Amino acid sequence: MWRCPLGLLLLLSLAGHVALGAKQGRVRRELAPGLHLRGIRDAGGRYCQEQDLCCRGRADDCALPYLGAICYCDLFCNRTVSDCCPDFWDFCLGVPPPFPPIQGCMHGGRIYPVLGTYWDNCNRCTCQENRQWQCDQEPCLVDPDMIKAINQGNYGWQAGNHSAFWGMTLDEGIRYRLGTIRPSSLVMNMHEIYTVLNPGEVLPTAFEASEKWPNLIHEPLDQGNCAGSWAFSTAAVASDRVSIHSLGHMTPVLSPQNLLSCDTHQQQGCRGGRLDGAWWFLRRRGVVSDHCYPFSGHEQDEAGPTPPCMMHSRAMGRGKRQATARCPNSHVNNNDIYQVTPVYRLGSNDKEIMKELMENGPVQALMEVHEDFFLYKGGIYSHTPVSLGRPERHRRHGTHSVKITGWGEETLPDGRTLKYWTAANSWGPAWGERGHFRIVRGVNECDIESFVLGVWGRVGMEDMGHH
Template sequence: AGAHSSPWVLGSCTCSGNGKWDCEQHACLIDGEMIDAVNRGNYGWRAANYSHFWGMTLDEGIRYRLGTIKPPPVVMHMNELMDTNEQLPSHFNAADKWPGLVLEPLDQGNCAGSWAFSTAAVASDRISIHSMGHMTPALSPQNLISCDTRNQQGCSGGRIDRAWWYLRRRGVVTDSCYPFTSREKDSASAGRPCMMQSRSTGRGKRQATQRCPNPQTHSNEIYQSTPAYRLSSSEKEIMKELMENGPVQAIMEVHEDFFVYKSGVYRHTPVMAGKPEHHRRHGTHSVKITGWGEVRTPQGQTQKYWVAANSWGKHWGEGGYFRIARGANECEIETFVVGVWGRVSMEDMRRRK
């Protein structure tokens, strides 16, 4: 994106595309000095000036572009699957192993619903992979945002453990049946009642009790998952699970410089350390890890990384994906990682042959 735009007004303040305010009580989400500092430094990644973030404050970026609430301690400390000593390849991409079965990055807009988007994305991939391509649903984040309301906050944030509980007990329909309509922060999920409830129709199959909100789609079948399981925080265990069973979901802390990530292997930088505190913000996000790899740095060292799908659209990062340092718990991305299996019966498999 370019560096200039008409200013956006907040009270007595204006914010333009170069990240400058004419007053000091707010920090822009896009900060030209931060972008320049990252690109001048030797940090291993490049920053970009994204026009779709122009006019937003950093606080608004944290409030509207993330949206995952950390699970309570009892969930954060649930039993982990044990580590492995298995030899694993230096590079892996789930979309290469399972072509056509891994969803492309989604776009949550200004709905703080990463909890629903990452859950729907991982569940979609796992059902497609587990059914060996007989079922390839792109599940509906909106179904979770509008209907998974018990102790959840829709487009104001939610917990992934509650989302997986809902997928196991209730299930969700496809995105084509129940499309995303809460793209802007002002529309949120307030005033958008749940339009889909599920019921069993025998033989383990569930269908929604209502027709699809999208009248062009007639299949209101409900998809469910097994209970989610937590992986060890060891990179080898996460890699083994990813290679054998498909993409996994991870919680991470997003800092102010992550919003301007364009390419390379991300690590949180100290470029804003000398600025006032309101220029340094972070919040909790959830993403889908789809692969890993490594690169040689100019200093001759090996930099290992994860490949992850964000939910900020394909115009952000590396086509909607980002790479982040692996094996160092960068931004806490290895602290809480979960997998799940889609609930797929032999009847499902036969019915779709």
């Protein structure tokens, strides 16, 4: 440790400049991004002192990490632009710093300059002039306290941060990540088709569509920040059903964008839509493959117009239709139109849904999504009470639609048996269990059994390879 009077400091600093001019075979130290002309942007703090670090000449290892950059405790730091540590003058030279320290707020072990604005997850924070740190109080979609509470509780599933949701408010999650409008009472009371189980018929304890129909069940889609689950779940179920019912002769991934842009009667594209309308469109107009008409992925731009419909079809007789335009994706020539037969509603008894699923393929289900579902990482989901003690705005829900692909049951460590559905969501493969989730079965958890639809792919003999 050494101190030196100011005169010597000037001499040393002159010597430093001469050395710099002579280059001495060493390049000038680049200024780290965290530092600027007024010197250090910190309002103080112990750096050189903490490490008891002071060096005479230029010494690159006389340096410390500082606010994502590096500051120095050697005499060479005090050039025209300073990259000295904030306490260098004070501690190493015993003189007051040549500029007043910048005022700031201490937050999470860092100092932020006054009047700066920063994001903390989904909330905007400001360092006020009185050096108070102030943040908005919006409930965030990814809530670390909720994740912790779920994982510490014995709820049968695990929560985690899905990075695509980080920085979104809970409100935005409900607004942009769901997008199925609850059916009208007329549609809700749609005639149910009852599947009769034969006397003595026993359904297996576990079933997965992809095991019965390998290569015909498609992977989960990703709706991004488009509130279009009405189109995504419909396209997903129709893709699987057309593939199964054509015995694998046709295995299209059908285009959600075709529905979002072209099915405009009482539908709102990426701002929500109805399942009955989507199925009507698939039956009467048909859609092309996703390859032919790819998703244009709207980010939450409320003002942006829905892209115009690029795909129309016309009747060819016998109920079949053909496209009247080339594929919007100019690299694809195959603009075949795929259609379905009229949609039917299943009874809400889990045995009926199971039998339909096992015989005819994945089904579409409406579900109520709550604030904790966004955090699902794995396990058998059921809505938890962790938000009950919090203000109302932390408890939000909205209607969504998904594709149920199978079922099973699991014995928990405490001996309980949980029966579950497996389903594909449309939040991409990184969410949940590779884009899928399991949810408690048989008790209408989150309304998942209240409105379940099936449909047949419209497949003629000519589609079965008899071209």
